[in-house]
Amino acid sequence: MPAESLADSRIAAFSDGVFAVAITLLVLDLQVPKGPLERLPVFLAGEASSYVLFVLSFAIIGIKWLNHHRLFARIRRADTTLIVLNLVLLLGISVVPFTTALLGRYLTTPDAPLASVVYGVVWTLNGIAYTLVLGYAQRSGLAPAASTLAERRVFLLYAIGPLGYAVGAAISYVSIPLAIAIYCLVVAAYIPPYGRRAKPAA
Amino acid sequence: MPAESLADSRIAAFSDGVFAVAITLLVLDLQVPKGPLERLPVFLAGEASSYVLFVLSFAIIGIKWLNHHRLFARIRRADTTLIVLNLVLLLGISVVPFTTALLGRYLTTPDAPLASVVYGVVWTLNGIAYTLVLGYAQRSGLAPAASTLAERRVFLLYAIGPLGYAVGAAISYVSIPLAIAIYCLVVAAYIPPYGRRAKPAA
Amino acid sequence: MPAESLADSRIAAFSDGVFAVAITLLVLDLQVPKGPLERLPVFLAGEASSYVLFVLSFAIIGIKWLNHHRLFARIRRADTTLIVLNLVLLLGISVVPFTTALLGRYLTTPDAPLASVVYGVVWTLNGIAYTLVLGYAQRSGLAPAASTLAERRVFLLYAIGPLGYAVGAAISYVSIPLAIAIYCLVVAAYIPPYGRRAKPAA
Amino acid sequence: MPAESLADSRIAAFSDGVFAVAITLLVLDLQVPKGPLERLPVFLAGEASSYVLFVLSFAIIGIKWLNHHRLFARIRRADTTLIVLNLVLLLGISVVPFTTALLGRYLTTPDAPLASVVYGVVWTLNGIAYTLVLGYAQRSGLAPAASTLAERRVFLLYAIGPLGYAVGAAISYVSIPLAIAIYCLVVAAYIPPYGRRAKPAA
Numbered sequence: 096m097p098a099e100s101l102a103d104s105r106i107a108a109f110s111d112g113v114f115a116v117a118i119t120l121l122v123l124d125l126q127v128p129k130g131p132l133e134r135l136p137v138f139l140a141g142e143a144s145s146y147v148l149f150v151l152s153f154a155i156i157g158i159k160w161l162n163h164h165r166l167f168a169r170i171r172r173a174d175t176t177l178i179v180l181n182l183v184l185l186l187g188i189s190v191v192p193f194t195t196a197l198l199g200r201y202l203t204t205p206d207a208p209l210a211s212v213v214y215g216v217v218w219t220l221n222g223i224a225y226t227l228v229l230g231y232a233q234r235s236g237l238a239p240a241a242s243t244l245a246e247r248r249v250f251l252l253y254a255i256g257p258l259g260y261a262v263g264a265a266i267s268y269v270s271i272p273l274a275i276a277i278y279c280l281v282v283a284a285y286i287p288p289y290g291r292r293a294k295p296a297a
Numbered sequence: 298m299p300a301e302s303l304a305d306s307r308i309a310a311f312s313d314g315v316f317a318v319a320i321t322l323l324v325l326d327l328q329v330p331k332g333p334l335e336r337l338p339v340f341l342a343g344e345a346s347s348y349v350l351f352v353l354s355f356a357i358i359g360i361k362w363l364n365h366h367r368l369f370a371r372i373r374r375a376d377t378t379l380i381v382l383n384l385v386l387l388l389g390i391s392v393v394p395f396t397t398a399l400l401g402r403y404l405t406t407p408d409a410p411l412a413s414v415v416y417g418v419v420w421t422l423n424g425i426a427y428t429l430v431l432g433y434a435q436r437s438g439l440a441p442a443a444s445t446l447a448e449r450r451v452f453l454l455y456a457i458g459p460l461g462y463a464v465g466a467a468i469s470y471v472s473i474p475l476a477i478a479i480y481c482l483v484v485a486a487y488i489p490p491y492g493r494r495a496k497p498a499a
Numbered sequence: 500m501p502a503e504s505l506a507d508s509r510i511a512a513f514s515d516g517v518f519a520v521a522i523t524l525l526v527l528d529l530q531v532p533k534g535p536l537e538r539l540p541v542f543l544a545g546e547a548s549s550y551v552l553f554v555l556s557f558a559i560i561g562i563k564w565l566n567h568h569r570l571f572a573r574i575r576r577a578d579t580t581l582i583v584l585n586l587v588l589l590l591g592i593s594v595v596p597f598t599t600a601l602l603g604r605y606l607t608t609p610d611a612p613l614a615s616v617v618y619g620v621v622w623t624l625n626g627i628a629y630t631l632v633l634g635y636a637q638r639s640g641l642a643p644a645a646s647t648l649a650e651r652r653v654f655l656l657y658a659i660g661p662l663g664y665a666v667g668a669a670i671s672y673v674s675i676p677l678a679i680a681i682y683c684l685v686v687a688a689y690i691p692p693y694g695r696r697a698k699p700a701a
Numbered sequence: 702m703p704a705e706s707l708a709d710s711r712i713a714a715f716s717d718g719v720f721a722v723a724i725t726l727l728v729l730d731l732q733v734p735k736g737p738l739e740r741l742p743v744f745l746a747g748e749a750s751s752y753v754l755f756v757l758s759f760a761i762i763g764i765k766w767l768n769h770h771r772l773f774a775r776i777r778r779a780d781t782t783l784i785v786l787n788l789v790l791l792l793g794i795s796v797v798p799f800t801t802a803l804l805g806r807y808l809t810t811p812d813a814p815l816a817s818v819v820y821g822v823v824w825t826l827n828g829i830a831y832t833l834v835l836g837y838a839q840r841s842g843l844a845p846a847a848s849t850l851a852e853r854r855v856f857l858l859y860a861i862g863p864l865g866y867a868v869g870a871a872i873s874y875v876s877i878p879l880a881i882a883i884y885c886l887v888v889a890a891y892i893p894p895y896g897r898r899a900k901p902a903a
Contacts, residue, residue: 107714108714121795153792175363190327193324193327387561399531586760594728604738610740
């Protein structure tokens with residue numbers, strides 16, 4: 096498709112907005128007791144898993160924002176296909192306050208594995224969207240092709256990452272804490288900087 | 298009216314903010330069960346139409362953001378009338394989390410057609426706001442007049458689009474899925490890039 | 500106080516964010532029926548006043564954003580006092596989804612006048628915050644002093660505006676629709692461009 | 702870690718977004734009566750402490766935004782560690798609508814001291830995150846080392862501030878109003894401009 100006249104800056108601004116709103120809406124999953132009040136220690140203890148999930152989803156969205164940032168730092172211009180792929184990517188981010196709340200609500204029920212699968216599948220699809228954005232940008236010349244070893248390593252990470260989330264989702268039927276540990280491991284793999292081997296700051 | 302001293306950048310930033318918040322607030326329409334828990338598959342199946350509507354409204358707002366982007370890329374400066382018209386346009390975007398929730402809530406009732414009409418009328422009015430922004434900007438010299446064939450095609454699209462949403466709204470009394478299909482068709486017509494015939498990227 | 504090293508751009512970005520979130524959160528005041536469903540026309544008719552208030556608050560916040568924009572276009576640099584005053588101004592904006600919901604909830608009760616007073620007092624205080632920002636910026640040399648007739652007219656508008664909201668609030672005890680009409684009149688006075696007499700665009 | 706290619710501007714934009722959304726979501730803690738209506742004066746009087754807490758949290762987040770602004774004005778470039786530390790900082794901001802609501806809900810119960818501790822501990826941890834960001838940036842050369850007396854005073858403030866919040870939290874078991882007064886005092890210490898001794902504007 097022909098290149099858009101869209102400035103990257105507004106794509107970044109809109110994407111930052113969606114990331115910032117989604118990550119902050121996670122707090123709405125933290126309920127304050129309604130109706131008759133339990134004692135606060137009892138209430139907080141009962142909600143402990145919600146707090147863990149809140150931090151988990153916050154961390155994943157935060158690291159995904161960081162990688163979105165890195166991804167678009169490489170993209171020199173946008174076309175319509177890229178923008179539509181980016182919208183699909185953002186759809187996967189914006190739905191997380193819901194999948195997090197769902198997992199929290201069903202965590203102590205027999206349906207916890209299914210809720211964890213829903214949670215992991217959204218991350219899987221979102222990971223695929225990242226891969227599509229990167230792959231499309233490189234193939235269509237919107238971003239430089241992966242030429243260095245470091246850049247090929249990044250592409251490999253993007254190709255394998257969604258698989259990692261999918262494995263985590265499948266493991267949910269064995270153990271939810273193990274599934275969550277895998278989600279953490281996968282996202283942690285995205286933290287180290289990539290794409291350039293700058294000298295460490297003195 | 299005299300030209301404003303307003304920089305376009307802040308208009309774009311504010312508009313991006315409203316688009317980003319509205320598109321992300323759609324997630325609040327996705328409910329987590331309260332009170333006694335249904336089994337999760339039963340719950341998810343019962344909410345399936347909410348998920349479809351969530352994706353539909355996300356896609357429409359996303360594509361409308363893309364076109365807002367394109368529209369303001371052509372506008373060289375703003376005046377007060379343009380800013381007020383843009384506020385009317387944003388009003389139509391910000392109300393969508395409500396009309397989406399309303400349609401989801403009434404979808405299985407005898408009032409589903411009316412709920413779909415409300416949903417479609419908001420898109421119709423919002424489409425008219427886009428047309429007014431473009432038309433006013435061209436007439437008052439804030440944007441270059443449509444001179445090329447491609448630009449006249451865009452104006453035609455903007456003039457016909459609202460009619461498309463209105464037809465979708467009217468069709469609601471025949472069939473809701475058909476109405477939704479028409480909403481999808483209309484918004485899909487706005488995806489292709491326009492206004493310049495750039496050579497495809499190699 | 501000494502001048503801050505703060506770039507105006509980040510103050511504008513943060514303020515735009517608060518305006519954009521507050522104006523979009525208004526949609527949360529539009530309720531979808533819970534529990535047993537009324538017929539939709541009955542429900543919509545019963546909520547009609549909520550929709551009017553939604554549009555009213557959207558319009559006021561939108562026009563106040565426009566004037567915030569104009570105000571900061573004149574401010575050449577910021578200091579701490581100015582930033583704190585701007586935070587007070589933003590406090591008045593961010594509370595509007597609450598005062599709007601409160602007025603909607605009490606509109607058909609004997610306490611409607613008091614709810615309208617609460618609504619109007621927030622606008623009054625917010626208007627005073629605008630006046631303080633403008634007055635402080637001009638007095639401390641952060642913005643050029645009002646030298647032309649047009650600029651003095653703006654200062655007069657900023658000085659009288661809060662009084663207008665206060666009158667609207669007081670009128671609430673006579674007639675709520677009249678109070679709302681006065682709120683509309685006051686905010687409409689802020690729409691015309693000011694501060695420069697540009698030639699109309701050809 | 703190697704320096705990122707990330708532009709500071711997008712870090713600031715994302716952070717501004719989180720601050721703006723969190724500060725505006727505080728309004729959701731202000732409830733409108735559901736079910737049977739109390740008289741409005743009775744309702745408002747009963748909610749008075751919620752309004753005080755709303756203003757308190759708004760003021761603290763606002764001043765923390767100001768200091769985030771100042772902090773990043775000194776940071777010349779970012780690396781991955783800094784961005785991760787900044788995400789931890791933002792986590793502490795985004796959770797405030799919850800801790801504020803929790804304190805408001807338990808303020809009149811025997812568990813009020815514990816709720817105030819939760820509230821204060823979040824500020825304490827958030828204050829530590831600020832200190833870590835500043836300390837890391839200075840140590841790793843991303844920001845100039847504190848060389849002047851004024852800059853050393855800022856670092857002292859950042860090192861002592863979290864202790865102040867912790868003291869406020871501990872005092873909660875003596876008196877909640879006193880604890881809140883301490884929170885106010887600590888945040889007030891962050892208002893004066895720092896880092897440069899500019900001449901006062903004439």
